[in-house]
Amino acid sequence: MSRSQRLLKLIHLLRSYRYPAPGYRLAETLGISLRTLYRDIASLQEQGASIEGEPGLGYVLKPGFMLPPLMFTEEELEALVLGSRWVASRTDSELSESAQSALVKIASVLPKDLKNALDENTLFIGPSKEQTTESAEFPQIRQAIRGEHKITIRYLDLKEQESTRTIWPFALGYFDNLRVLAGWCELRQGFRHFRTDRILQLELSEEHYPRRRRQLLSEWRKAENIPSQ
Template sequence: MSRSKRLLSLLDLLRQSRRPVSASQLAQRLNVSVRSIYRDIATLQEQGAQIEGEAGVGYQMVSGFWLPPLNFTSQELEALVLGMRWVTRQADPALAQSAESCLGKVLSELPADLADEVTHNTLLVGPTASLGDDINVARLRAALQAEFKVEFKYQDKVGHNSQRVVWPMALGYFQTALVLIAWCEVRQDFRHFRVDRLNELVIKDEARYPTPRRTLMNQWYEQQQISKPLPF
């Protein structure tokens, strides 16, 4: 991790905590030495970050730093918390951690009484089935962002296996399945693949597909107006 990225991560950790965090705890989360944390805190303070605390006591971000006041209605906050809780339970670890970070940033800017009410609201996310191997999901998200082709072995619902090279377009989070929407080179058409049926997935990082992903998505949307619903 570069130092600039580490400084941003350190700010996020401080922003998410409503209590002072020790240098040793921060060092453990960022996988660096305590001495590095001391230096990073000093650098952030010199750059204007409103961080209170000292070595041996702990550090805490002053409320309001970097984020403008957030004016949400109670129902908007309930929707936000419910959505973030769903992501932390349903998505791969990297995306789940991002959801926790996002929610922490919002809660840190709310008045204490409202933050407490939101944190202890009555809308919960129940247990969910695994939608796919976390490593495969993370790889697919990376391929989507970079517009790289991916190759994998696929087992359909009746157990037939095939080798596919596809152009990833989107991931659809259904209640019981995570679905990859892609252009399939074998079928020369749009296809939908359950991620939990993918095996030996490889990102072909030397091969960007020729048609922009947004163009493909527009074509897919047009096709869905006249085609059957997704088969899941």
Template sequence: MSRSERLLHLLQVLRRYRRPVRGQALAEELGVSIRTLYRDIASLQAQGATIEGEPGVGYVMKPGFMLPPMMFRSEELDALVLGMRWVADRCDKTLSSGALSTLAKIAAVLPTELRRELEESSLLVGAPLKRAAHNVSPDLLRAAVREEHKLNITYVDASGIQTQRVVWPFALVYFDQARVLMCWCELRADFRNFRSDRISNVEQLEERYPKRRQTLLREWRRLDHVASHTILPEFDSIDH
């Protein structure tokens, strides 16, 4: 176990205790010497962990301490780098910029060996497939989902039929070739999914929809006929 992983484990152990626990008990649980334990606690305290106590009395960590990025394990860093690279390469300018900014902030606080591991990661993202052009701003769609506002959309299906809908957007699904807006559709009184590249016009209404987006997502998942709502990049809303 690397030192970073050991410090992470120590934090996780301390979080389980609400009252001070003796250093010897912690050392035995971690499989280290008492001297190593004291050094590890001092290191965590220097990094901002609110660990109180002293030898012979015991140690307890106050709630609310956030795990710093430098405590990421190697596989966690791999997942982070790959995910951020995918977003930077596949998504719109706002999310792409956010992904690159996130990586830079994390790299800035990593210890040297982990920063080098992040920067030299061999997990790469392949060239994206050709994506359809979009008429509406993805920022607007994400804002409507986040703020739980109704949208008035003009939608053109694969057959070229145009309809006007008032929808309650509760999720946005990303694929290589398309984005899919998951909604409750007032016109059909049912769940419908819309490819964002087939939305020709959109207006965010002032009115918020009456349910929380997480409630709508749970209801969508609970449907007995959920298989018929499988989200595929070529999916069009089915009108019947």
């Protein structure tokens, strides 16, 4: 276990105690000596952790302390890198750039050992069997979802029948070779799914839809038997 991981585990351990935790118990749980524990506590205090106590009395961490550089384990970093690489290779250019930018920001605040683990990550995303065509509407769709705005689309269904719909978009699903927009359709008065590659035209409305996105998402999950994440 690296020192960064040990400090992170110590923070989580202190948070699990409502009352001062004896130093020997903390050291035993972490598998370290008391001397190392005292050094680690002093290091956390120097970084802003409000840890109160002293040898023989125990230690307690006051609520509200966050330690951004130590928030990730190596496994969590691997998950972040793998997820970012999927986004970079399977989504539109705006999300791809944002994913890479997020990793740069994370790397800038990591301790050296975890930054090395990030740079040397060996999990990669393989090539897709089919190339997904990027749609210029993706940023508008995400903007509509975030702002809870209605959109009007001209849509070509799988039977090659064209229609114009006003929908309340609340979710965008990224499958390997397909993107699906979920929304409440005013024309059909129900939840509908639209393949983004079959949207011929999209217009973002300034009008907000009358229900909250969270409510629509909850009702849709129940209707589709989709478990909450």
